Each structure stands twice: as C-alpha cells, then as structure tokens.
Amino acid sequence: MESTLIKLGKKVKRFAKSVLLPAPKPVVSYVRRFERIKTPEKVCAMTFDDGPMDLPCAPDRFGGEALTDVLLDTLAEFGAKGVFDVVGDTSENYPDVCGPAGSPTWGGTAFDHYPEFGQDSKGGAQNCPRLIDRILNEGHQITNHGYRHIIFGKKPYVYGKRQFQGKLDDVTSDMEKLHGLLADRHGYQMEMTRPPHYVDQIDGVFTAYDACALLNYQYLAASFDGQGWLPAKTGDQQLAEVREMTEPVRRALAQDQAFFCGQIIFQKDGYNMALRTPVAFGLREQLELLTKAGYRIMTVSELIELSPFADTGSEDPDFDQFRELQRTHAVVYSDNTLRPDTPMTKGELAMLLAPRSAAVEGRIEKLRAGDKSFLHRYSGALNWCAEQKLFSPGTAPEAPLERADLLKAADFFRGDIEGSLTRRAVLRSFRL
Ligand SMILES: [Zn+2]
CATH class of the missing domain: 3.20.20.370 (Glycoside hydrolase/deacetylase)
Structure with missing residues (x-):
C-alpha cells in the first residue's frame, strides 16, 4: 500500500x-x-x-x-x-x-x-x-x-x-x-x-x-x-x-x-x-x-537569507562563501540549485565573469534588434568574454570548461585550481 x-x-x-x-x-x-x-x-x-x-x-x-x-x-x-x-x-x-x-x-x-x-x-x-x-x-x-x-x-x-x-x-x-x-x-x-x-x-x-x-x-x-x-x-x-x-x-x-x-x-x-x-x-x-x-x-x-539554495544547505563546507557569491553573481541555476559537484561549462564561466549589463541587458538588446544568435541565455556573457579575448567567438555554451580557459581568466581567480574543474572548485577560487 x-x-x-x-x-x-x-x-x-x-x-x-x-x-x-x-x-x-x-x-x-x-x-x-x-x-x-x-x-x-x-x-x-x-x-x-x-x-x-x-x-x-x-x-x-x-x-x-x-x-x-x-x-x-x-x-x-x-x-x-x-x-x-x-x-x-x-x-x-x-x-x-x-x-x-x-x-x-x-x-x-x-x-x-x-x-x-x-x-x-x-x-x-x-x-x-x-x-x-x-x-x-x-x-x-x-x-x-x-x-x-x-x-x-x-x-x-x-x-x-x-x-x-x-x-x-x-x-x-x-x-x-x-x-x-x-x-x-x-x-x-x-x-x-x-x-x-x-x-x-x-x-x-x-x-x-x-x-x-x-x-x-x-x-x-x-x-x-x-x-x-x-x-x-x-x-x-x-x-x-x-x-x-x-x-x-x-x-x-x-x-x-x-x-x-x-x-x-x-x-x-x-x-x-x-x-x-x-x-x-x-x-x-x-x-x-x-x-x-x-x-x-x-x-x-x-x-x-537563511539559506538561498534549493540543494545546498548550511551543512556544506563552502556554504558561507557560496551564499556571499550568489548575492552579486550569476552562479545559481534558474531552478535555484547550485549543483556544486558537477563539472562547470564554458557558458557558466562566462556568466560568472561577464558584468550583468552584458549578460542581461546586452543580450536582450541584441534580441530586440532581431539577432537570433543571442537566443541562448549565456550568449550575452559569451559575447563579452569573446570581446575580452577570454573565449574564441562561437564558443559552445555547454562545452566543458578547460584549464586553458581559467589561465586566460587568471585575473579573476585566486591561485591555481587543483584537480577537477567542478563548479565547486571554480567558485571557491573566484575572487569576489
Ligand atoms: Zn493570481
């Protein structure tokens, strides 16, 4: 029963x-x-x-x-x-x-x-x-x-x-x-x-x-x-x-x-x-x-304020740092999960690095002008990263992150990121 x-x-x-x-x-x-x-x-x-x-x-x-x-x-x-x-x-x-x-x-x-x-x-x-x-x-x-x-x-x-x-x-x-x-x-x-x-x-x-x-x-x-x-x-x-x-x-x-x-x-x-x-x-x-x-x-x-994520609570060792980061940066999924132990994609890194004006308003402006190449929700951020020479133009948003991407974006990070390129590892090392 x-x-x-x-x-x-x-x-x-x-x-x-x-x-x-x-x-x-x-x-x-x-x-x-x-x-x-x-x-x-x-x-x-x-x-x-x-x-x-x-x-x-x-x-x-x-x-x-x-x-x-x-x-x-x-x-x-x-x-x-x-x-x-x-x-x-x-x-x-x-x-x-x-x-x-x-x-x-x-x-x-x-x-x-x-x-x-x-x-x-x-x-x-x-x-x-x-x-x-x-x-x-x-x-x-x-x-x-x-x-x-x-x-x-x-x-x-x-x-x-x-x-x-x-x-x-x-x-x-x-x-x-x-x-x-x-x-x-x-x-x-x-x-x-x-x-x-x-x-x-x-x-x-x-x-x-x-x-x-x-x-x-x-x-x-x-x-x-x-x-x-x-x-x-x-x-x-x-x-x-x-x-x-x-x-x-x-x-x-x-x-x-x-x-x-x-x-x-x-x-x-x-x-x-x-x-x-x-x-x-x-x-x-x-x-x-x-x-x-x-x-x-x-x-x-x-x-x-108590706990901002659907999947990550105060028992997580990095909870305080992640809670701080989510106040100002796009690091959480639209369903409010943080998924810290999954690999990070190139599009997700672009969302972390690009200013909000490029990731949000910039993309919407392009779409208003009829540019359908900005349909993907990471495209404004990826475009900004391409302008900064952090990614090559046309980078696939879902492509897995590579160490070379982080080397190019080294200014944003504290030290080298050890081991696998999980979202946790990248977010932990991000300089607020
Ligand atoms: Zn109603």
Whole structure:
C-alpha cells in the first residue's frame, strides 16, 4: 500500500505540473525560481495570491471584516509572517463577461477580476492603501503579481479565450506600474514576482526570466499547495474545502515532522472558484498544526537569507562563501540549485565573469534588434568574454570548461585550481 507521504508527494508533483507548469531547462541565471530552500530548520513560508481584498469573508463569520484583515489577524496571533502576492487594479480589464461560479472563468472570461467580477474597486493595491499599509506595518512581505493580473503569454489549451500580454515591454511596464505604486505611495521596494497563473513564455523569444532580469526581480514559485482555491463539489462544501486545506498538512506532519522545512506554501487572499473563502478558516488550523510542530512561519526573503539554495544547505563546507557569491553573481541555476559537484561549462564561466549589463541587458538588446544568435541565455556573457579575448567567438555554451580557459581568466581567480574543474572548485577560487 502506498504510504500517505508518497501519495502526498505525488499530489505535490501533480500540483507542480498543473499549476506551477514545467520550468524550462535550468541554466545559470541572475533570476532564480524559488520553490523551496534547503534547510534542516523548522521554518517555512506562506504566500497569498491575488489580494488584497476589502470584502468580507464568505461565509462571513467575522462581523463584516475584510478577508485580508482576517488573514492578518490570524497571522499575528501566531507570530507568523506571510507573503502577499498582490495585484494593482483589475478594473481596466473590461469589456469582459463573467463565467459560471465553480469554473476557471468565475472571475472573467477574457481577463481576471479580483476580488470578484464587477467588484474590482474592492481589491488590489491601488484601491486598498489601508490594507497595503497594514501588511507592511505588520512586517509581512509584498511581491508583484502584476498590476492587471494578465497572463504573460498565450496559453490557449488551459485558459481558452484568455487575453495575454504577448510582449516583453507590456509585461515589464505592467509590473513597473505596480512596483512604482508600492515604492511611491508606501516606500516599499518589491524584490520578487509571481507571474499570473505561472505562464512563463511571453513570445517566441522572451520569457518571464527576461522580464524579471530587467526588473531585478526573483521568481517566486511554491512547493506545497495550501489548497482552498478549488471548490468542493458535494456535501457541506465549506467544511470540505477547509478540510482540503488542513488534512494534507496534518498527514504530512504525522509522517514526517520535518516535511515542511524550507517549503513555500501557496494560498489565496481572495475567493475560491466558488466565491467562498475557506482560507479565512483553514489558515488558523494550518498555523496551529505547524506551530505545534515547532515551525516558524517567515517571509520568503527571510527564508532566502537563511539559506538561498534549493540543494545546498548550511551543512556544506563552502556554504558561507557560496551564499556571499550568489548575492552579486550569476552562479545559481534558474531552478535555484547550485549543483556544486558537477563539472562547470564554458557558458557558466562566462556568466560568472561577464558584468550583468552584458549578460542581461546586452543580450536582450541584441534580441530586440532581431539577432537570433543571442537566443541562448549565456550568449550575452559569451559575447563579452569573446570581446575580452577570454573565449574564441562561437564558443559552445555547454562545452566543458578547460584549464586553458581559467589561465586566460587568471585575473579573476585566486591561485591555481587543483584537480577537477567542478563548479565547486571554480567558485571557491573566484575572487569576489
Ligand atoms: Zn493570481
């Protein structure tokens, strides 16, 4: 018989496939996708999408208090810090028609509307400055979920007639609008984004990673579905939806108390597809389970500060040095693994050596000008290395590193690199 944990693992994988969508082949990148981090400590993060919401819970058992206030009250009771992936304002997303409750188009057919179709003025950072102030005053993190919550690229087989941005500049200007709002009105600098519905591909050339790189953002994903966003079909639906949120947490902890170490949990600061708010009730039970098991619930920024990698924790002898290096250099893969004991490639060395302006903006400029030879994500860095005569032009990005490459780049390194040319050996010897 399958253990609960395996079943849970499969469920998480299905979630990752259906909601988080498969990420492109990992490459060393300034922009990393944070699903979870590696730590033996009982720490985890909770992320709340699509708010803030200034409408009461459904059913309302809180005397008309807004959902976001209820979530903040609950977090405060447990000394927990959350991450709010906020939108700006969806009121520009008309004309549109509303689909049936319980379907994916419950909030709109062409666009999303939060907190509800026709009630856009009751949600989003633009319309709810009081809630944004409260989130920030109470020490929570805010991330950019898109001003109008429009998917970046086409996703016809999932979202039917859904309108999409389709251009890199449209994606970045929409996110800049929300970034500016938080900076100008609240003095807050957002550092991460969760793309609406996790659609990464913008057009045939650019992806969410390019948009993030231009905005100096990291990509916030999640590793565990906190549930509550799917409607229960039968019986006491309210009860069933709350149970859907709490039972997986209870089962996982019963199997393995360390299950949630470093995990990022996904929830909603809004209605579910059936216009109910199970999160208003389920969050308390989840927090009770987690704090009873010894967990501290912190922001993702705090998690990353503690341990920035998905695969390398504080037990690694070079952890402190690698943690320092990743603050300023492209040394981690886009899936947030460091993979210290794999061989380094020429393209990866180029990413380490080239300035960010050449590796990111320089490459995007070439692509904008239609130069398809800059499609590979290392091509801007390799081009810079060729200009410096560190590599010959046309060097294959995936080619294994040779000792001669390091001799040419000797100024960047401390002493000679002994033994095999693993990523660990090269990164350890790199001069910061
Ligand atoms: Zn969303």
